[in-house]
Amino acid sequence: MPKDLLYSYIDAPDLPDWFSIPDVKQWLTLNEEELRRVTTENGWRMPTLPFQNDTSRQQLTYSNGSTAKTTYLFTKMLDDAHVSWAKNNISQSVKDIRFCFNLPGRSSQGPHTDLTRSYTLINVVKQGNSDQDTVFYKMKDSPIFYGLGHTISDYSMLEEIERVRIPPRTWVLLNAGVIHSVENIAQGRFTVQVSFDQLPKNIKLVKPKYA
Ligand SMILES: [Fe+2]
Numbered sequence: 001m002p003k004d005l006l007y008s009y010i011d012a013p014d015l016p017d018w019f020s021i022p023d024v025k026q027w028l029t030l031n032e033e034e035l036r037r038v039t040t041e042n043g044w045r046m047p048t049l050p051f052q053n054d055t056s057r058q059q060l061t062y063s064n065g066s067t068a069k070t071t072y073l074f075t076k077m078l079d080d081a082h083v084s085w086a087k088n089n090i091s092q093s094v095k096d097i098r099f100c101f102n103l104p105g106r107s108s109q110g111p112h113t114d115l116t117r118s119y120t121l122i123n124v125v126k127q128g129n130s131d132q133d134t135v136f137y138k139m140k141d142s143p144i145f146y147g148l149g150h151t152i153s154d155y156s157m158l159e160e161i162e163r164v165r166i167p168p169r170t171w172v173l174l175n176a177g178v179i180h181s182v183e184n185i186a187q188g189r190f191t192v193q194v195s196f197d198q199l200p201k202n203i204k205l206v207k208p209k210y211a
Contacts, residue, residue, distance in 0.1 A: 008208035028188035071106035091200040104188035114176035117195035128187025
């Protein structure tokens with residue numbers, strides 16, 4: 001059986017200045033309503049995906065029995081110029097590129113697999129605290145690659161297999177079909193995310209981690 005890639009560092013150029021990343025320092029303290037207003041003023045649109053409402057309401061149960069609401073991502077899809085930059089500087093098989101910012105005040109983006117992409121290349125531009133972990137899990141009695149579009153609310157159903165603390169301004173490719181959560185993100189995080197339908201063949205993996 002081939003091993004499943006969990007994540008890997010990628011050697012790719014830093015984001016160019018013309019990407020016009022908003023100054024999100026103030027965003028880190030906003031509540032849901034304020035963040036919705038500010039992102040809209042900056043031309044962001046909430047994704048119209050059907051899971052969005054469900055995800056934003058998702059109630060998590062941790063292994064110790066305590067509960068909390070999940071955070072979720074505000075997303076801005078970037079235009080063709082940004083896609084072209086990613087194709088020319090990362091891989092021709094780039095599908096889309098987006099800005100993402102999670103709702104502050106909630107400590108976990110609960111366990112899930114992504115809905116619209118199999119692999120996500122992430123670059124943490126700004127974070128409210130530096131101990132934010134991406135955690136990979138295996139559902140008991142299921143394969144590591146779990147498939148796209150799932151959310152799991154009960155941590156006790158999961159077995160942690162790996163975690164990575166993504167350094168700022170570093171490209172890290174994540175296998176989005178393996179169940180993963182992001183922990184300790186109550187202070188907010190702004191990322192640039194690049195989507196792929198398959199593992200890009202022409203990308204050089206640096207220190208890849210397999211399960
Ligand atoms: Fe994800």
